[in-house]
Amino acid sequence: MSRRRATDKVDIRAVAEAAGVSLMTVSRAMRGVDGVSDRTRQRITRLAQDMGYFPNSAARALAVTNSTLIGVSLPTLLNDVFADVLSGMRRTFERAGYSSVMDTSDYDLTRELHWAERTLAWRPAGLILTGVDHAPALRARLARDRTPVLEIWDITDAPLDICVGIDHLEAGLTLARHVANLGYRAPAYVGAPPGVDPRADKRFDGIVRAFADVGARAVQRVSVTGGNSFAAGAAGFDSIDLSDPPDVVFFLTDNMAFGGMMAAQKAGLSVPGDLGIAGFNGLDLTTVMPQPITTLRTPRRQIGEIGAQHLLARLNGVSVPRVTRLECSLQPGATTRVV
Amino acid sequence: MSRRRATDKVDIRAVAEAAGVSLMTVSRAMRGVDGVSDRTRQRITRLAQDMGYFPNSAARALAVTNSTLIGVSLPTLLNDVFADVLSGMRRTFERAGYSSVMDTSDYDLTRELHWAERTLAWRPAGLILTGVDHAPALRARLARDRTPVLEIWDITDAPLDICVGIDHLEAGLTLARHVANLGYRAPAYVGAPPGVDPRADKRFDGIVRAFADVGARAVQRVSVTGGNSFAAGAAGFDSIDLSDPPDVVFFLTDNMAFGGMMAAQKAGLSVPGDLGIAGFNGLDLTTVMPQPITTLRTPRRQIGEIGAQHLLARLNGVSVPRVTRLECSLQPGATTRVV
DNA sequence: TTGTACGCGTTATCAC
DNA sequence: GTGATAACGCGTACAA
Numbered sequence: 001m002s003r004r005r006a007t008d009k010v011d012i013r014a015v016a017e018a019a020g021v022s023l024m025t026v027s028r029a030m031r032g033v034d035g036v037s038d039r040t041r042q043r044i045t046r047l048a049q050d051m052g053y054f055p056n057s058a059a060r061a062l063a064v065t066n067s068t069l070i071g072v073s074l075p076t077l078l079n080d081v082f083a084d085v086l087s088g089m090r091r092t093f094e095r096a097g098y099s100s101v102m103d104t105s106d107y108d109l110t111r112e113l114h115w116a117e118r119t120l121a122w123r124p125a126g127l128i129l130t131g132v133d134h135a136p137a138l139r140a141r142l143a144r145d146r147t148p149v150l151e152i153w154d155i156t157d158a159p160l161d162i163c164v165g166i167d168h169l170e171a172g173l174t175l176a177r178h179v180a181n182l183g184y185r186a187p188a189y190v191g192a193p194p195g196v197d198p199r200a201d202k203r204f205d206g207i208v209r210a211f212a213d214v215g216a217r218a219v220q221r222v223s224v225t226g227g228n229s230f231a232a233g234a235a236g237f238d239s240i241d242l243s244d245p246p247d248v249v250f251f252l253t254d255n256m257a258f259g260g261m262m263a264a265q266k267a268g269l270s271v272p273g274d275l276g277i278a279g280f281n282g283l284d285l286t287t288v289m290p291q292p293i294t295t296l297r298t299p300r301r302q303i304g305e306i307g308a309q310h311l312l313a314r315l316n317g318v319s320v321p322r323v324t325r326l327e328c329s330l331q332p333g334a335t336t337r338v339v
Numbered sequence: 340m341s342r343r344r345a346t347d348k349v350d351i352r353a354v355a356e357a358a359g360v361s362l363m364t365v366s367r368a369m370r371g372v373d374g375v376s377d378r379t380r381q382r383i384t385r386l387a388q389d390m391g392y393f394p395n396s397a398a399r400a401l402a403v404t405n406s407t408l409i410g411v412s413l414p415t416l417l418n419d420v421f422a423d424v425l426s427g428m429r430r431t432f433e434r435a436g437y438s439s440v441m442d443t444s445d446y447d448l449t450r451e452l453h454w455a456e457r458t459l460a461w462r463p464a465g466l467i468l469t470g471v472d473h474a475p476a477l478r479a480r481l482a483r484d485r486t487p488v489l490e491i492w493d494i495t496d497a498p499l500d501i502c503v504g505i506d507h508l509e510a511g512l513t514l515a516r517h518v519a520n521l522g523y524r525a526p527a528y529v530g531a532p533p534g535v536d537p538r539a540d541k542r543f544d545g546i547v548r549a550f551a552d553v554g555a556r557a558v559q560r561v562s563v564t565g566g567n568s569f570a571a572g573a574a575g576f577d578s579i580d581l582s583d584p585p586d587v588v589f590f591l592t593d594n595m596a597f598g599g600m601m602a603a604q605k606a607g608l609s610v611p612g613d614l615g616i617a618g619f620n621g622l623d624l625t626t627v628m629p630q631p632i633t634t635l636r637t638p639r640r641q642i643g644e645i646g647a648q649h650l651l652a653r654l655n656g657v658s659v660p661r662v663t664r665l666e667c668s669l670q671p672g673a674t675t676r677v678v
Numbered sequence: 679t680t681g682t683a684c685g686c687g688t689t690a691t692c693a694c
Numbered sequence: 695g696t697g698a699t700a701a702c703g704c705g706t707a708c709a710a
Contacts, residue, residue, distance in 0.1 A: 689701085
């Protein structure tokens with residue numbers, strides 16, 4: 001079928017024969033290491049170019065028992081958060097000559113596990129996982145392995161290896177305290193069902209605690225699944241129990257908050273007149289809205305950049321902090337009242 | 340340094356010795372192929388599990404001269420378009436046991452080329468590229484290679500191998516004709532500078548032609564770079580030459596159109612009263628807006644799904660159409676006037 | 679059903 | 695400065 005014809009095969013040996021030198025000389029010449037005269041090196045690299053010779057990374061990885069692959073697992077790309085993190089990492093790894101083996105898990109730890117198994121079979125130089133919650137089998141596997149692991153987005157005192165992220169409980173607390181200080185006392189929360197997104201759950205806990213601290217009503221939690229985040233936000237808003245009307249609604253993310261706000265306006269409610277609204281992340285959308293959403297800006301790109309640098313340093317034997325905690329910044333908006 | 344200690348090494352040979360069988364028996368048992376009695380297979384797989392043995396994909400790839408890696412090159416992930424395409428492909432490849440080596444090129448053909456070279460060094464089963472415009476060196480390289488290549492998002496009569504996408508010229512034509520039929524005659528366009536995004540340029544050509552056909556004024560083209568798409572849309576709107584005011588503005592994408600609309604309203608213009616606005620793609624954002632943006636919905640997820648299926652079939656020796664053209668659907672909105 | 683060469687393309691090591 | 699040889703971990707082909 002698509003089997004390469006024997007005549008097509010151009011490996012290091014073919015180049016060696018054509019150049020009239022040994023295989024090792026070609027290897028050295030191509031890698032740019034010492035031990036080859038400039039003249040022969042020139043001759044060889046030129047010949048290799050002409051013949052269309054390209055080193056086989058799999059063979060090299062096998063020979064040096066060490067590859068230039070980095071595995072990256074993200075929950076989703078359908079939300080600006082992880083695209084930002086990713087673009088923060090890309091440049092660093094590219095410059096260092098690494099390739100990324102990537103997948104999204106859809107917040108499913110079993111899928112993350114299977115992806116990790118497939119990826120580890122390539123003996124990657126390192127692994128990047130999102131969050132600090134993983135399938136027990138994966139934890140066990142990685143504990144045996146010596147593969148460097150970077151956990152991003154969330155932090156913990158006991159990372160698998162190293163981690164770079166934010167404290168989601170505190171993030172929830174910070175945002176909710178700001179809102180509570182504005183006088184709101186009947187909060188609601190629209191997001192994923194409990195257990196799906198551990199980071200969101202931690203933030204929710206922060207919101208709960210902040211309102212408990214001021215003796216407010218319990219937070220009404222509304223879970224939504226499916227659809228894009230805009231639609232989910234709108235659907236979530238429509239599912240709020242109005243027999244017990246909230247005076248402020250927190251959303252999992254800014255995009256959902258936007259959807260929720262649209263639904264609120266469609267329902268005849270004015271924001272922030274009748275209802276306050278808060279998002280999360282400080283996504284791009286909020287930069288152009290005439291009425292900016294009250295939110296907490298997360299250092300997404302920075303997480304990617306610093307995470308990549310740390311992992312790279314780790315791969316080069318340089319020691320880096322196990323836990324790197326980055327800060328968020330409160331972004332008061334016009335969707336909550338002013339005191 | 341991080342060199343694996345000899346005692347840690349658990350390869351197929353170690354398992355064979357522990358099980359008291361030959362190396363090949365373990366290989367057969369692990370792969371689930373015929374030629375091993377059920378009892379020994381059971382014994383071996385259990386033992387492998389206990390010993391923590393995992394096959395080395397690089398070695399396998401080398402032995403069978405054929406890997407389970409698929410390279411994917413996208414221009415960016417900071418825009419829902421390619422995230423959607425990607426999520427359409429994911430499932431198909433995952434089920435078939437393939438891993439994706441991915442990167443984003445930022446619309447830079449040289450970066451696409453370098454990525455491709457790094458990736459081809461792993462002898463991937465296939466390559467997925469965005470668009471049909473590539474660096475000459477890459478075209479030459481792929482012409483030599485037998486690596487199956489799928490080009491997505493755009494189409495051409497002469498794909499490198501196979502392609503699945505939409506006709507961008509026609510997309511621009513369709514949307515612009517609809518708008519022109521509404522009576523607009525002074526169009527403007529806000530997007531990337533010419534030459535950056537070939538697909539967008541083709542759509543622009545479609546817009547130009549549609550308005551030329553009705554004898555309208557030439558399309559005023561405004562180029563924006565940098566920033567997120569929302570901010571870019573707003574900035575682009577602010578750069579429009581008002582000495583020659585347009586009656587309708589096309590944007591590269593819906594998100595930019597949203598940003599532009601916000602800027603227009605901030606400038607005291609009502610939409611569509613004073614000005615019409617059109618986007619592109621039918622992104623999620625538009626699903627919740629009280630005033631939906633006039634746009635053309637692109638079959639992004641479908642491109643991913645069908646593309647993945649075709650490439651997979653191709654890898655299995657099944658022949659598939661070289662060119663698969665998918666249709667877009669016009670989505671008239673409330674940001675342009677009604678006739 | 680199981681085992682024995684040998685090869686996949688490359689690099690480390692040591693000799694010349 | 696250059697070359698020969700033995701790995702790296704696994705699969706194919708064939709023999710037992």
